[in-house]
Amino acid sequence: MYPEKEKFVEFRSMKPYPAYKASGIEWLGEIPEHWEVKKLKYCDEVIMGQSPNSEDYQLEPDGLPFLQGNADFTQLYPKPRIWCNTANKIAETDDILLSVRAPIGAVNIADQRYGIGRGLCAIRSIKTDKKYLYYIVLCLSDELNSIGTGSTFTAVSVDEIRNLPISQPRSLEEQRTIAAYLDHKTRLIDTYLAKKQQQVERWQAYRAALINQAVTKGLNPAAPMKASGIEWLGEIPAEWKISKIKHELQSLDYKRVPLSGEIRGAMENKMYDYYGASGVIDKTEAYLFDETLILLGEDGANLYSRSTPLAFLAKGKYWVNNHAHVLKPINGDIDYFVNLLESIDYTPFITGSAQPKLTMENLQNIPIPIPPILEQRAIAAYLDEQTAKIDTLVAATQRQLERLHAYRATLISDVVTGKIDMRGRKGLPENHCGADATILQPLRGKEPLRNISS
Template sequence: MRYRKPEELKETDVDWIGDIPEGWDTTKLKFQTTVNMGQSPPSDGYNKKGIGTAFLQGNADFTNKYPQTESFTDNGNKFCQKGDFLFSVRAPVGEINIADKEYCIGRGLCSISPKDVDSNFLWHYLHIARRELKAISTGSTFESVSSEDVKNLSLILPLLPEQRSIAAFLDRKTEAIDGLIQKKEQLIERLKEKRQALITQAVTKGLDPDVPMKDSGIEWLGEIPEEWEVTKVKWLVSKIGSGKTPRGGSEVYKDDGIPFLRSQNIHFDGLRLDDVVYIDEEIHEDMISTAIKPKDVLLNITGASIGRASLVPEDFPKANLNQHVCILRPRKENISPDYLHLVVSSDIIQNQIFAFENGTSREGLNFSQVGSLLVSLPSLAEQKEIVKQVREYEKNIFSLSPGIEN
């Protein structure tokens, strides 16, 4: 593939594109593709049993290329076909995957079906052109774009043979880069495993290897530092409670308003808001007892993501949540919120959760079980030091991640 000389270029009226080769055209995405905006099924239309069509609400189930989901619906009305591009229209706007089969798509996505453009060329092009949508995305806190925004995305169009040539060139180059990324991802995965081991060690044995130890009285926990105690979650929090589904279910979800968190938004490394939904102020006030507060620990108590937990940031706006997520509100005189999040994320709590799950016929924790989870507890001063050391280690891990994940 050769590069054009300046005299072989012409101006476009699209600022971020600039000059393009003579013989190329600029057009809009809607003239070369079919754009299909997603729509979420009713809240009672989801299942994890494989009944119906695989369902994607947003980009939470995206991978590098093909989505992976455990959700299904037999009550969907917006579908994409194998080979369509899946394009995120909610934060982060512009994430892209390829449909490897038919999916029902929710309101966080649209599908793009190529018509008069090489699909491989369009795959590479959309990764660059999404900057145009990011620039116009709306929402003061959570960005989103409309159907018209996507359809009017600027598209550069070489002749079809050159599209294929460009796509083949980029395939070769990206394949080499992807190999390097895979090696780095494997390194990060090993670091994350080490992080998990560090957290578990820190919240069960402390940071000082020479501190006197005592028998915890619990066989699977073993020895703990002499000054520590073993207690239950219910004695360390002022609230254990989940949210609920608002009256009307998904039909009352809005394009903006008060964030309404669900299990797919809860992750160990923080809240992910790519496919967050919203409720209005009136519904939020009606559900005020389940409103979250800064420094709450949120714990998934049902489904495939059971046990996953997030710490609500100090500056997070007012929000609510559904019945699949449990609020743990720390008594700050007894336990640091950050330390509680570490403990819940550690193997000491995760193993207890999975033991409860294996002992029941369904995937789910009740509040009594959550309250009975055992915690090894140091002084507040030592809790803060443990959090400080772990967070410092996390910085080293997560500083490697953005270049791979974006």
């Protein structure tokens, strides 16, 4: 069972304030007796973004770096992709950057001067400690989303932001103590999160390498090899052959039918999976296919990023739109082929830059290695066993990451809304250990397996 929050924070030394009062704000609840609730506009300044004409943007670093919305946000500081000489609305260094259009509530800090577009606002500290203000704004996401309006996309107005109630200690010293504590605590958590994320990435890279090795070189390292004649493939086992996808896999793309969101939304008895380029995206009340087939993404950024599987199996009864190719092995093993297709680098075969696309014509002409059918089955069985082990480790680690992200948000909310008395606590030094050294110990997982089959 995942450890409770008390396992992460030394709560025995973290007491609530001695007295509380009603805040008058439902989502805030009670606040410490000596705190106050004010509308944001009475404490700090809100600058709503404004977008210049599109021809005023440039990719070269000339003028101010410009942020249109939260697409350039990272965890803390933005990474701009465009510049502008005519920005009308400016975020100064240390301003809080808040996304005001869907997704509402994303937060960054301006690490330099930025021009800001209509997807953002800048909140400038006037009477509130700058870093404390950052943590307050982090806690406003739910409230912002509850007041957001719009049919095409939700958004919040400058008046809605200015009228947001915030709770805070009257003392700037107490605000700074809270901010210093959260800086230390979140830095500790974020360091751990980064290490665990790197662990996941190492497992995923090992998984991809394992599949690639098996489907292109086989399972027998002592097998005689021959030149494949394909530069990216190199040598293959002597008993294998080189073919093309069109000779090994039948295209069933002609059976695909796209359904608009409006049509799907009007369906009442939605019980069958509706597939797009990267997997199930909805349900439908009817189906087109009733057999296990390979789906392979036809278009979209995932052709390059490979952030989700590009080739995968669809089973049972389901519907496929026109963004995923539908393939059926003519004679071979379907599990071997789905692993093979997932291992291929499709970059040389993709067309289009704004909207990447892998056409059926290009796909069908890709050369692939074909082992004898019995070896295909052996490779598929081996990969099924080995990838299941890796997937179990990855899933467990990702659950830890999700829970720790939730804990991080709860910690910030509890501290910045006065659930814990921070008075008298000094900023924790960078090399502080003590209780913090064991905060995350119950979460520590196993290191990536050096030999997953051992």
